[in-house]
Amino acid sequence: MPHSVLVSGGCGFLGSHLVDRLLLREDLETLVIVDNLWTGSRDNIAHVSDPRLSLRIADAESFTTSQHFDEIIHLASPASPVWYMREPARTIKANIGGALNLLSLLRPGGRFCFASTSEVYGDPLMSPQPESYRGSVDCTGPRASYDESKRCTEALLFEEQRVSGLDVRVVRLFNTYGPRTRIDDGRAVSNFVCQALTTGILTVHGDGSQSRSWGYVDDIVDGLERFFWRDSIAYRGPLNIGNNREVSVLGIAKFVCSLVPGSRIEHRAPIPQDPTNRCPDLTLVRQVLPGWEATTGYQEGIRRTFEWYRRRIVTEDRSAANA
Amino acid sequence: MPHSVLVSGGCGFLGSHLVDRLLLREDLETLVIVDNLWTGSRDNIAHVSDPRLSLRIADAESFTTSQHFDEIIHLASPASPVWYMREPARTIKANIGGALNLLSLLRPGGRFCFASTSEVYGDPLMSPQPESYRGSVDCTGPRASYDESKRCTEALLFEEQRVSGLDVRVVRLFNTYGPRTRIDDGRAVSNFVCQALTTGILTVHGDGSQSRSWGYVDDIVDGLERFFWRDSIAYRGPLNIGNNREVSVLGIAKFVCSLVPGSRIEHRAPIPQDPTNRCPDLTLVRQVLPGWEATTGYQEGIRRTFEWYRRRIVTEDRSAANA
Structure with missing residues (x-):
């Protein structure tokens, strides 16, 4: 139908x-x-x-x-x-x-x-x-x-x-x-990738120990x-x-840094009420959707995201140069 | 102004x-x-x-x-x-x-x-x-x-x-x-008072041990x-x-029964997700509104409520009889 x-x-x-x-x-x-x-x-x-x-x-x-x-x-x-x-x-x-x-x-x-x-x-x-x-x-x-x-x-x-x-x-x-995350989305992965590709300075709020999946x-x-x-x-x-493998915000920042030689991390004030952790219990989804799992590791996923941003930022730079 | x-x-x-x-x-x-x-x-x-x-x-x-x-x-x-x-x-x-x-x-x-x-x-x-x-x-x-x-x-x-x-x-x-609580409001005090004044049977959900202030x-x-x-x-x-003196639902029902000779309590199935207790911490309100307190005890308050309902129900009965 x-x-x-x-x-x-x-x-x-x-x-x-x-x-x-x-x-x-x-x-x-x-x-x-x-x-x-x-x-x-x-x-x-x-x-x-x-x-x-x-x-x-x-x-x-x-x-x-x-x-x-x-x-x-x-x-x-x-x-x-x-x-x-x-x-x-x-x-x-x-x-x-x-x-x-x-x-x-x-x-x-x-x-x-x-x-x-x-x-x-x-x-x-x-x-x-x-x-x-x-x-x-x-x-x-x-x-x-x-x-x-x-x-x-x-x-x-x-x-x-x-x-x-x-x-x-x-x-x-x-x-x-x-x-397809916005460049100005404001969350960790896209922030770090864009910062690495532009200023080279990755800003981490607090000590970066807060973890996310x-x-x-x-x-x-x-x-x-x-x-x-x-x-x-x-x-x-x-x-x-979601993915239940927790990685700290600092861990993500460090990995992104490893993709761009010369980039580095700077710490800023913590964000108010930023949750200290967030990790899904996947017991139920494994019953409801047998076989489903978020299998892409953060390093592979960030590499793909990085490539997408890199192509976009390079294209925008070219457009700007030609404008 | x-x-x-x-x-x-x-x-x-x-x-x-x-x-x-x-x-x-x-x-x-x-x-x-x-x-x-x-x-x-x-x-x-x-x-x-x-x-x-x-x-x-x-x-x-x-x-x-x-x-x-x-x-x-x-x-x-x-x-x-x-x-x-x-x-x-x-x-x-x-x-x-x-x-x-x-x-x-x-x-x-x-x-x-x-x-x-x-x-x-x-x-x-x-x-x-x-x-x-x-x-x-x-x-x-x-x-x-x-x-x-x-x-x-x-x-x-x-x-x-x-x-x-x-x-x-x-x-x-x-x-x-x-x-001025509706007769069909459905909450404990008005229910009990109206039941006492009409059928004489007060229905308590669960064992009535759930408390409220x-x-x-x-x-x-x-x-x-x-x-x-x-x-x-x-x-x-x-x-x-609010009032921080907790009284059980059963305690309220018993007091209302005492106002109407011959009335009695019947227990019904518990209501799903009925909170077991609810009591305000009044520390803050005592700072913000010094001297304020919910001073009316439940017996005095229920007596006044009872009188109001009694007059209303009697008036309605008379209107019905004259209709």
Whole structure:
């Protein structure tokens, strides 16, 4: 049966990779991307020429159409602290307002997929974090617009499942990196790679001992593809998806330095309420998606990301020189 | 200086008591109540005839006016589990959508007050709960629409304070009871009183050992009045307001039984995710509002509530008999 799919945030880093996968589906009839290009970019889908795809430049919370969709994948939200901390109200609108609005565009019986985040665990008091962990989020803190709007959107969707039988799929994504991250994204991997390629000085906040599990985007999108549409799964979420091999921020910086001779690390003030650790408990995802694993090691993943940035930065330099 | 004030949810239980206090202010020029009468009732303000007051029947999330307000007090939300569990999306819209919309009606430099809840602590792992406790809320659970929309609205307001200097006041209210609670509110005190006055059978969920701190409405509104407008206070919240003398649900039921000879208690199945305890740490409020205390004991408060219900139920019976 031909499917119509809407992806909000489909011009974003993660969204555009997921769009590539969706376009491989033979049962896909139409794919509508709704994106306001706040943190997404047309560049991320510039390589696509597929008549099934259309792009609508609009906010997820106010997009209207007479069409109804078989599947909606709601990704619209900034994901980097520097972006969401700058515009907290807009972040809340994108997540919750987006979900409320897009729910009205789902055909009866359709499926609503949502990318939640490991940030729902806040600064966790247990590690690794299983889905049953209720988290330790300061709802009055400087990261709260993102953390709480993701938590509240989860609440909305599971409540709609309870009261009206909505078919939901909710994943909690841990740190994800790879090609198509914005140069000014502001998170560790892209920061370090861009700094290494430009100034040669990598800035590490605090002592860099805070650890993250770094998931390479191709692995993460493998998991999303299987959970959102490919596998037949009774479980609806929340489902941790990520890499559980923790590496410190300093470890990442050192590895990036090793790729660019002459680059070096400088320490800056710590970021307020930066979680000390974040690592997925993958017990559940191994049951739900047997065989799935984030297999790309951080060194391989960072090398690929580095190559992508290098080509982009070199191209931009050439364009600037020719301008 | 004459003040214009908007109260969303001003026809509700708590809202209508707060409206009574607001109308005692000599600096109050206009008072607009925005209420969709979902859980509120015109009856709650029927005793008021004050030319400064106007009622607008509208949802807080979509109310529009050309007027701007010096103070906005956002109370619009159901507060009883049976009500918010029935319409979770609407609950989220009232809280977060309401706050987002009402913020646009605040004059620059105005004050935005919000009634958050002890439910932000979820089923707490520590007792009593200080404001710094990050809580233990299951954001996928059956109470999540309320708990998470209150948490996310707090997030929105404290973030707006951070990015744009918004003057916020946020309280976390613990269980509050008293006259003007709906007969079908569904929470313990009003349930027990109404059951005692009608069927004579008081239904207790589980064994009734779950405890709450029961705050009589007059005491709670004393605290709100001081924090929202009367005292000059630098602290903006969150601030616990409640009674810290815990009484079990069964203890309340037994006391109500003692008021109506022949009434008795029946036990029913426990409510899912009913918190086992909830008790405010009042250290902070004693510093912020020196001298304030919820002094009305539960026996005195329940007697007053009982009298109010008795008069109402007798009046309704007479009206029915005369109909």
